[in-house]
Amino acid sequence: MNLGREVVVLAGLWITMLGPSATTFAGQGAAQSADSIADQVQDLFAKADRLAAERKQRSKEYLWSLPDEGLAELYAKATAPQQLPPAGLSGLAKAVLEEVRKGRREVVERLLKYSSPLDERDAESFRLRHSELVEQLAALGPESVPALAARMGEDYRMMGHLTVAKEALLKMGPDALEPLLFSLRSTDSYLRSNAVCVLSEIGDARAKDAFLRAASDESGLVRRWAVQGLLKLGPGVVGKDKLVALLIEGLQDGSCLYESIRGLERYGDESAIEHLRVIERFHIVRGKGDLRYFAGQSINSILRRSGKPAEKVSREHYSDQRPSYEELKDAAVCANVGIRCSAIDRLGRYRDEQTAMFLIERWQQEQNPQVLNEIARTFCFLVTVPKEAPASAISKAVMQKAFDAFISVSETKLVLSTNILLACKVSAQIHDFIPSDGNKVLKAAVTGARGILYAAGNREIKLERVDRFKSLIRALGLPSKDQSVRDACYSAITTIAIISAKTGTTWSAQERNELQVQLSPLLYSPNPSIRLIECLGHIGDQHLMFRLIELLGHGDPSIRRFAADALGRIGDPQALPALERVAQNDPYQYENGVYGVRQAAAEAVQRIRREQTVPR
DSSP, rough: OOOOHHHHHHHHHHHHHHHGGOOTTTTTTOOOOHHHHHHHHHHHHHHHHHHHHHHHHHHHHHHSSHHHHHHHHHHHHHOOOOOTTTTTTTHHHHHHHHHHHHHHHHHHHHHHHHHHOHHHHHHHHHHHHHHHHHHHHHTGGGGGGHHHHHHSGGGGGGGGOOHHHHHHHHHGGGGGGHHHHHHGGGGGHHHHHHHHHHHHHTGGGGGHHHHHTTOOOHHHHHHHHHHHHHHHHHHHHHHHHHHHHHHHTTTTTTTGHHHHHHHHHHHHGGGGGHHHHHHHHHHOOOTTTOOOHHHHHHHHHHHHTTOOOOOOOOOOGSOOOOOOOHHHHTEEEEEEEEHHHHHHHHHHHOOSEEEEEEHHHHHHOOHHHHHHHHHHHHHHHHHOOOTTOOSSSOOOHHHHHHHHHEEEHHHTTOOOOOOOOOOOOOOHHTTTTTHHHHHHHHHHHHHHHHHHHHHHTTOOOOOHHHHHHHHHIIIIITTTTOOHHHHHHHHHHHHHHHHHHHHSOOOOOHHHHHHHHHGGGGGGGGSSSSSHHHHHHHHHOOOHHHHHHHHHTOOOOHHHHHHHHHHHHOOOOHHHHHHHHHHHOOOOOOSTTTTTTTHHHHHHHHHHHHHHHOOO
């Protein structure tokens, strides 16, 4: 972890930039070195860790001291507060009392996970000690902000430091704002989202431009907090027209849809009504938090501000029933991008030919890249045969029609000649003419066609015009400057290599050689794509072995895992000593609780040994 060095550098930078004003905070102390501040922050968080461990132990002792009835009361309150009867806890507690008596240890562990409850005296004592710790961190002043912000990042996510860091930054208030803005440049989306959250709660007008930039961040959580920050600043700071336009745009974004609806309720004008009408009519998530009802409220607020009569529609007017098939189809063609994506996702669960034909039609008519990507993803799911189903409901003819559509429509939308694609000349210059939205269309097309080809291979169905798909991959996908497009193409190359034995579709020896020559230099980048490693494992040869062995020592366990698998597929016995060491010693025995580097290396060893015993 290099966070310590980064924190020191950032802290030193901010001491330089803030000048004399950085030498005091709340009237306390003289300026300190960046090293000293980082050390103090680290010491205080170590103290926070000890306090958390002590609190958990005290809570455990307290819970074990309770009678079954008292433990049941706490358990009901912690796990199902929304189900508590109006009269109090007793009714629900009786329902869980039997669970406590059967498994007291499990109940205690769950309570420790939820909230670590304490008796009143201990709770107050720990609250005061926690507050004192936050005060000490805040007293370090603005030059400590980089070190505090780091504690809100992914590297510290499992350590419980987020709450303490946030409270200390909020205690500083506006003094923390300018150094905290640097955190928005981080590649860590978790850190960015927490930084924007703190900035939105501080509510300082100097953060306006940062919020406007964050409103288009790739992370939905960052966008949501940015919208909340702009709403807190209000039209007086942001500008009425700019704020309303941003909120109308936010209606297309599921991540900040609720905030946008509520914001338009306060500040919207009549230009927002037609957009809110789409939410009110088509939004497909139903229930207590029904956004259709909130959209209706926003429309009425706008009408009242305009001096027009509001519409009298009760909450009961909005059905809680799941939308029907026909309602989903209507939603899939409405004017709201987010709703179209959600409706298409729901339609994919039907897995029938009627839905498949509808999605093919939508693919041919849709213009928005985000929706096109959702169609491709959903079609991959739709054509996959469920484990419990005896066969797919999608015929070969429909699969072929979809396969052709994904390829031909992408060519049309990219405004490129089919002759260029069929020539199969890999040229980086071709990609220079593709706009950014074209890259998204290309990625969606490759994803959709690959999914259909994979499903067809599993059913031993041979699709026509696969060579055309190969040309799309090689002439446009692989030269792309967009990593997500290239990754989609690597997966497609792998799929063609996997299914060839069943369908007759294959990479020729010449094609494999050309692809390896083109792709193997990319394996020498500091952090090669795992999809590239997987792809070369299927089409590569022994010349890649030494680089793959080097990657077994990479810092990223995912890269080590895929390198081990690739070595097993290439099958050179010279890789056995390295793979055996990894199978025994790699720290990632499991990854996500299931499949880790050690297992990948062990399976690679078994694969190579099996190949050695097969008669030639």
